[in-house]
Amino acid sequence: MSRSKMLATLSLVGLLMLAATAAQASTITCESRNNSYQSCPVDTGNGVRLSRQLSSQGCWQNDTWGYDRNRIWVDRGCRAEFEVGAQNSSSASATSATSAVAAAAVVGLAAAAIIASNKNDDHHKNKHNNSYNDNYNNPYSNSYYDRYYDSHDDRYYANTRYGYNGYGGDPRRTFSCESRNDRRNYCDIPKRGHVEVYKQRSASPCTYGRSWGVDGNSVWVKDGCRAEFAVY
Amino acid sequence: MVTWKSWIGAAMVLATMTASAASSQPADQPVDTAKAMLDRMDRNMDGKISFEEYRNAMVRRFGARDVNDDGVLEGNEFPKEWLAGADVQGATGKVTFEQFTVELQIVFDRFDVDKDGQLDAAEIEAFAAARKTQEESRS
Numbered sequence: 001m002s003r004s005k006m007l008a009t010l011s012l013v014g015l016l017m018l019a020a021t022a023a024q025a026s027t028i029t030c031e032s033r034n035n036s037y038q039s040c041p042v043d044t045g046n047g048v049r050l051s052r053q054l055s056s057q058g059c060w061q062n063d064t065w066g067y068d069r070n071r072i073w074v075d076r077g078c079r080a081e082f083e084v085g086a087q088n089s090s091s092a093s094a095t096s097a098t099s100a101v102a103a104a105a106v107v108g109l110a111a112a113a114i115i116a117s118n119k120n121d122d123h124h125k126n127k128h129n130n131s132y133n134d135n136y137n138n139p140y141s142n143s144y145y146d147r148y149y150d151s152h153d154d155r156y157y158a159n160t161r162y163g164y165n166g167y168g169g170d171p172r173r174t175f176s177c178e179s180r181n182d183r184r185n186y187c188d189i190p191k192r193g194h195v196e197v198y199k200q201r202s203a204s205p206c207t208y209g210r211s212w213g214v215d216g217n218s219v220w221v222k223d224g225c226r227a228e229f230a231v232y
Numbered sequence: 233m234v235t236w237k238s239w240i241g242a243a244m245v246l247a248t249m250t251a252s253a254a255s256s257q258p259a260d261q262p263v264d265t266a267k268a269m270l271d272r273m274d275r276n277m278d279g280k281i282s283f284e285e286y287r288n289a290m291v292r293r294f295g296a297r298d299v300n301d302d303g304v305l306e307g308n309e310f311p312k313e314w315l316a317g318a319d320v321q322g323a324t325g326k327v328t329f330e331q332f333t334v335e336l337q338i339v340f341d342r343f344d345v346d347k348d349g350q351l352d353a354a355e356i357e358a359f360a361a362a363r364k365t366q367e368e369s370r371s
Contacts, residue, residue: 052333056295058288060275200276232292 025086027051030072031079032064035194039073046085048072055079058196063207076208077194174198177219178226179211186218191231195219198230265360266353281351283340294332303329
């Protein structure tokens with residue numbers, strides 16, 4: 001074997017090994033149930049990427065999900081698949097090219113049409129108004145929630161059965177709440193539901209548990225958090 | 233499957249029209265639509281739409297559509313207007329949650345021309361213009 005050929009072979013082997021290393025990325029699903037905090041132990045040394053969001057309830061990095069060295073955490077209804085150890089952020093595309101293109105058409109159209117359809121929102125808006133559980137106020141009211149949770153694949157739970165938010169994806173109700181002079185302020189939540197930051201209007205961050213939170217029928221804000229909140 | 237063929241056509245239509253619309257779009261209707269996109273998706277109010285903002289808005293909308301919770305939009309759940317610009321005969325009128333989520337990044341990247349992970353004003357307008365063109369091609 002000539003030297004150059006050997007070198008080529010060696011570098012090919014090297015490449016293959018690199019490829020094998022890169023392919024060791026694994027996917028882990030981490031889910032916040034009953035809106036509560038969940039920690040999923042995993043070595044995150046080579047990076048974490050949210051590869052697929054499963055919940056309608058928001059998955060916002062460093063707000064409703066995050067990670068540190070040994071775990072990924074999720075909170076407030078965020079459920080997602082995370083790619084761990086991929087090192088780069090190129091998305092895994094197991095899908096065949098054909099169906100990818102096909103579905104791309106659908107999603108492109110979907111995004112487009114959703115915007116167009118927001119005038120029709122009212123037709124469906126109140127569909128599930130009465131079915132929301134009393135999660136924030138009444139610890140004993142979760143039985144239907146739990147039963148429902150257990151008997152279904154929960155992937156689509158958050159926004160369908162209890163949090164239906166209208167035809168075009170409009171939030172059911174928004175309200176604003178502002179902390180002025182960094183002081184704490186309380187604002188009534190207009191409807192029962194899952195509360196999320198819809199628009200953050202302040203430069204100061206609105207971080208759940210730190211600068212805003214839910215307390216009974218109220219949202220509180222402090223430390224200069226000013227935001228429009230949505231109840232889904 | 234035979235039906236894929238016409239879907240690919242639809243995808244090409246979308247891609248092509250995006251390019252042409254971006255270069256020759258007067259600032260009338262699409263501006264409003266771009267504004268509507270920002271209103272709906274721009275959570276941190278920076279005038280751009282990040283992939284995270286886009287993903288959250290889109291996944292929530294899928295959930296809102298999926299009334300029977302089965303992870304598939306079909307029948308009444310599937311909005312007919314989504315087929316605007318597609319060959320309706322060939323289209324399945326059905327999309328699974330998996331297809332939907334897999335394509336989010338792909339579609340976003342298509343409009344994120346400068347690949348900075350954000351749709352800025354011009355890119356949002358191109359997106360909105362593509363939508364408008366697609367809408368108009370429906371008949």
